[in-house]
Amino acid sequence: MAVKLERNAAGRKVPLDINGRESVPFKGVGKHRPEGSKAAPRVASCIDYPADGDKRVASLKEALLRVGLADGMVVSTHHHLRNGDAVGNLIFDAAAEVGAKDLMWFPSASFPVHANQIGHLDNGVIHHIEGSMNGPLGAYCSAGKMRGLGVLRSHGGRWQAIQDGEVHIDVAVIAAPTADFFGNANAVQGPAACGLLGFALADSIYAEKVIVVTDNLVPFPCLPWQIQGNNVDCVVEVESIGDPSKIVSGTTRITQSPDRRRIAELAAHFCAEAGIMRDGFSFQAGAGGTTLAFAMYLAELMRAENVTARFARGGSTQHMVEMLDEGLIEVILDGQTFDLDGVKSMREDPRHQDTSPFTSYNFHGKGNFASMVDVAVLGATEVDLEFNGNVVTHSDGRLLHGIGGWQNCLAARCAMLLVPSFRDRIPVIVDDVTTVCGPGEMIDVVVTERGIAINPRRQDLLDAVAGSGLPIRPIEDLKAELDRICGVPARPTLSDDPVAVVKWVDGTVIDTVWRVG
């Protein structure tokens, strides 16, 4: 049966039915108003839980039987353990053991380590995945091998989908670096300490059943409790929840590429020249080599002009922690720690506050932090002449990346894409992005090593940096130069078969990922 498609406000054809559920095409930024009440799990009763608080069960298999895992259920995991995670794989191995079929896996993100699930997709244990599919699982999806449609959501969009009842989690599985027998858990202690568990918070609140899996059981009460045991059904001890060396890197590396350093430096100077970098301002910069370099240059300028940031939004790294210690930043509001310095700082420094997609990104809340940030510095795989951005597919159409908080961060007062002009001789600035992940009206500045393009909608920014000496250029000029260098690349031949959709922060569908090959 052919999938029914409709062209949305971004001009993209999107399916009206996603895995048997009616969907709403993107209507434009700020145009979709949600209806109804938040989702809510069934009311529990202490009658059904041990009075002594001890919810331990012997194995993952027993836990799945205890919570009543059944065919077709939705099982969620989180990705704070990143490419070192063991639990995402262990739980589906256990699900296979108990004979479950057609599960939907709902990770906050998946990593190459989760290539293990390809076996479970092939053998029917997993029906499909809704969540970021980095690497091998993305390629699997791109090839049209998954039975259902992939659904890609931002971190905030995942909270929104759970909160709004678009995704009903039957069983949440929370890998916990430290936990007590009641289910209180944190990630600042233990051999697999990864800082926080914010990506699993919605799961713990909204899922019908919650399983905490830990390799570091401590006496009740486990403090701090980033996950509250009062939401937890059972606790399983395993030998290891993951490989700490792959969870966080010991160090994060600032790019040594001269081009990327130039991009970072231009972006930092832009913030200074445009008046964004002023006392009490705020910024968000991730852990990529270029954005790290941006933070380094920004720190230099802040020092020189004696400017203090009221807060910075993490992902945190050693460099951000150093800025906190130096007093350049007053507070870090952190959604994930990228290295061990970040973990240590979160554990020990009350100015380093763990956050969740609820506080930071959820668009269906009473405000969130993202729109309060003065400048957010992001990457992209492609950006087009309308300033639309893509982060999930490559120019060959293949789905290889997740969205992370990218869409959410576009709400910043100034959203900047820091991108190299081309990668592997393929220009990053294109006529039309392969996949629209962010509407152009929300992307304010594109910084390349060959110049800075300001969105014409932002006359205020154009005015602010006029006469600054920064290489401000129309995006069309930049593109023309790239095309002269690289030649205009051939567009990929994409099929008419949707393999995944990209949701906007309000739950509407902004674009479709098509089968490749």
Place this chain on the structure above:
Amino acid sequence: MAVKLERNAAGRKVPLDINGRESVPFKGVGKHRPEGSKAAPRVASCIDYPADGDKRVASLKEALLRVGLADGMVVSTHHHLRNGDAVGNLIFDAAAEVGAKDLMWFPSASFPVHANQIGHLDNGVIHHIEGSMNGPLGAYCSAGKMRGLGVLRSHGGRWQAIQDGEVHIDVAVIAAPTADFFGNANAVQGPAACGLLGFALADSIYAEKVIVVTDNLVPFPCLPWQIQGNNVDCVVEVESIGDPSKIVSGTTRITQSPDRRRIAELAAHFCAEAGIMRDGFSFQAGAGGTTLAFAMYLAELMRAENVTARFARGGSTQHMVEMLDEGLIEVILDGQTFDLDGVKSMREDPRHQDTSPFTSYNFHGKGNFASMVDVAVLGATEVDLEFNGNVVTHSDGRLLHGIGGWQNCLAARCAMLLVPSFRDRIPVIVDDVTTVCGPGEMIDVVVTERGIAINPRRQDLLDAVAGSGLPIRPIEDLKAELDRICGVPARPTLSDDPVAVVKWVDGTVIDTVWRVG
């Protein structure tokens, strides 16, 4: 129209309709199983909130207009400011100003300072109160002057009622000792610092609209955020949210009464002799003079036997903080701070953890802390030969006290009532309590200055202290002695008109308070 009554499992006649809502009579401990899903407010959208995060409005009146206060709505407040609270009164003065009628006031508790509301009850602004009514409001209710039935709930029962949708809060008003313009708030900082805001947490999560009222606005982000701004609609600055000198006392006083000290000492020795006081145990003792003395005697015995408690449940006081500092207690899990030492400790010591009725008391959760506590030491106005306890009415039938966490604490492994044999020559041990607040099967030990009565259901405790030299006596013996001294008091003449009901922790109705006079 006569109210339809039914006799419940506690043998008490209770109304089947409470303020227009069908109610469930008490079925017995652990017998009522809840149905359905948790309540949930409407989905919000960032579209409707300022992108810069600034939710301030000029006045309480404007805030009430902004959130759409309408006749008949439910307005909630919290009682962490205790008898120093100004906000509970200010908000109803503002409601009167905007012409609202027939509101239901849903405080977590009310205090004598709230006698102000009697005017609003008389003039129709407030229809009725659901929540503890201490002092003058209790007397008002007892006299049958309130248009609706009072509904008395424990702290855990209040969370349960909100969570289960029995009470739908339209507008929550949160007095915040410190807040930012986004609505993040805490109570560890500011001139009216009262420690925590746990009693307002459910309100912030489940109410349709949330107003934060503060006299100490700080730059975003307010850390820690005990209340999350993402749940808040608007923020109002006022000159003062309350009188700090009445919020917490500078010092808490251990009783000097020889009788009460003897009760406390007997109770502490009972814990030691019964083997409850052992390494890693836990206890809960409130801030009353007798329970404070209990903690003092317990500390002495712990020191002598080199015993450490894994945790103590607050209400915290200077004395409990000293035990934490001394290492007699490893962790305080605290629901309210009763003095300034408690506030300071909560602010500065990560081992002093703020809690909420969700973690501690909610019976419709996946377990709670109350049942994990080894011994809870409580007061009572009356206890009867079946060990049923009363905390809300006096023997004359008048409603003068709230339940607090009393019902919830009965879930402890050993629940002890520390009571004087008589008050004003009225025996505390009676044939039948005026109002059943706690079923006898949950009350394990009654300690008076004339002896200790152990519930015959607890043969294990009777065995444990056999031969200990403690004055263990059947409760009938104790009562007979009191009756010889005081004479059997005349039972009060109560009307057939219900003025309030007492809910059990599972939301069922355990008893009725009848109009007096």
